[in-house]
Amino acid sequence: MTGPTDLPTLPGNRHAGLLDAARQLQDRTVELRRAVHRHPEQGLQLPHTQAAIRAALADLPIELTDGRSTTSLTGVLRGARPGPAILLRADMDALPLTEDTGLEFSSEIDGSMHACGHDTHVAMLASAARLLSERVDDLAGSVVFMFQPGEEGLHGARHMIHEGVLDAAGTRVTRAFGLHTIANSPSGVLQVRGGPMMASADTFSVEVTGRGGHGSAPHDAIDPVPAAAAMVGALQTMVTRRISVFDPAVVSVTRIVAGTTTNIIPETAVLEGTIRTLSETTRSFVREELPKVCEAVGAAHGCRVSAGVDPGYPTTVNDPRVAAEVLSLGAEVLGAENVEELTTPIMGAEDFSYVLQRVPGAFAFIGAREPGADPATTEDNHSNRVKFHEPAMAAGVAMYTAFALDALR
Numbered sequence: 001m002t003g004p005t006d007l008p009t010l011p012g013n014r015h016a017g018l019l020d021a022a023r024q025l026q027d028r029t030v031e032l033r034r035a036v037h038r039h040p041e042q043g044l045q046l047p048h049t050q051a052a053i054r055a056a057l058a059d060l061p062i063e064l065t066d067g068r069s070t071t072s073l074t075g076v077l078r079g080a081r082p083g084p085a086i087l088l089r090a091d092m093d094a095l096p097l098t099e100d101t102g103l104e105f106s107s108e109i110d111g112s113m114h115a116c117g118h119d120t121h122v123a124m125l126a127s128a129a130r131l132l133s134e135r136v137d138d139l140a141g142s143v144v145f146m147f148q149p150g151e152e153g154l155h156g157a158r159h160m161i162h163e164g165v166l167d168a169a170g171t172r173v174t175r176a177f178g179l180h181t182i183a184n185s186p187s188g189v190l191q192v193r194g195g196p197m198m199a200s201a202d203t204f205s206v207e208v209t210g211r212g213g214h215g216s217a218p219h220d221a222i223d224p225v226p227a228a229a230a231m232v233g234a235l236q237t238m239v240t241r242r243i244s245v246f247d248p249a250v251v252s253v254t255r256i257v258a259g260t261t262t263n264i265i266p267e268t269a270v271l272e273g274t275i276r277t278l279s280e281t282t283r284s285f286v287r288e289e290l291p292k293v294c295e296a297v298g299a300a301h302g303c304r305v306s307a308g309v310d311p312g313y314p315t316t317v318n319d320p321r322v323a324a325e326v327l328s329l330g331a332e333v334l335g336a337e338n339v340e341e342l343t344t345p346i347m348g349a350e351d352f353s354y355v356l357q358r359v360p361g362a363f364a365f366i367g368a369r370e371p372g373a374d375p376a377t378t379e380d381n382h383s384n385r386v387k388f389h390e391p392a393m394a395a396g397v398a399m400y401t402a403f404a405l406d407a408l409r
Contacts (some may be wrong), residue, residue, distance in 0.1 A: 022397035033123035040094030043112035079139025085169035091151035117181035128187035128400035176361030185367030192364035194320030199276040201349030227301035319360035
């Protein structure tokens with residue numbers, strides 16, 4: 001069955017024009033994205049990026065505050081009417097990679113690249129700030145814009161929370177929303193779910209100490225290598241036999257270091273890796289049990305073991321009600337065909353989790369795969385050859401804007 005393609009906007013669609021408005025800002029959005037992409041900065045100190053965002057927002061009625069311990073940037077837009085405050089967040093740090101995309105706006109900084117799309121997040125939030133500034137009469141309350149450094153493992157969100165970003169408008173924000181572009185999901189498609197959205201991420205290190213000796217006489221030594229190898233298997237058995245499949249964990253040994261040459265049994269071996277979980281209950285269990293497992297295996301081999309877990313980001317947990325609101329908004333703004341409710345979490349990690357521990361909110365993905373590209377061969381986030389389909393940014397601009405307008409209507 002076919003029908004007319006010029007149907008009028010449904011009466012209940014309050015945000016029908018936002019995607020078109022975002023597309024009208026596309027040149028400005030792309031300009032900022034490429035400026036940040038050309039000059040990527042890593043870590044907590046990103047002065048060039050901060051200055052670029054300041055310049056992009058300079059003509060808007062937004063109160064800007066620099067971070068004290070980092071080069072974060074917080075903006076506050078006050079609506080025409082009183083009301084609550086909500087928060088929109090974009091991270092802005094790069095990764096330690098040398099770009100190999102061949103793009104005309106490739107990184108000009110050796111060993112640094114925006115390979116995770118944070119440059120697109122910055123540009124999307126800046127353009128959303130412009131759309132919201134044009135609609136200040138529709139806002140009953142304030143919008144806090146959180147431009148955050150140090151997401152890539154440096155807990156930048158915690159720094160900003162400590163310095164008061166959640167209270168920047170003079171009252172605690174009541175809702176929070178963050179977006180992340182994904183290079184290998186369909187361009188412009190919004191993905192979100194209620195409950196756990198992304199995993200926690202802890203790291204572990206295990207040092208196994210035996211007694212070195214000649215490779216030809218292992219009976220005269222205490223070899224830490226087979227002990228370390230046994231630990232790898234024992235950790236996987238722990239995961240599959242002591243942790244519920246309905247509240248899972250991932251324990252990956254990603255680095256093993258031992259020995260100096262072929263005919264020497266080393267004195268020590270070192271294992272390192274990552275732990276991913278979706279609840280604090282399982283996270284606590286693994287952090288407690290992993291050292292015990294390694295120590296017991298080491299004892300069986302006559303080795304001493306020193307094992308520790310370094311806490312990383314907690315689980316990113318979306319408020320179910322807010323996630324449902326985002327899904328509904330996505331259908332209004334982008335069309336129902338461009339919205340997907342994820343059935344399972346993503347086992348990557350994200351420090352927006354610190355915000356969501358304190359404020360009801362949601363974290364969502366925007367796909368940015370080139371139309372027609374093969375998902376099997378498309379480079380994904382964190383590749384030095386990753387590319388993001390820039391027209392997808394309009395969807396992010398529109399969603400940031402719609403979230404604020406809906407929350408402060």
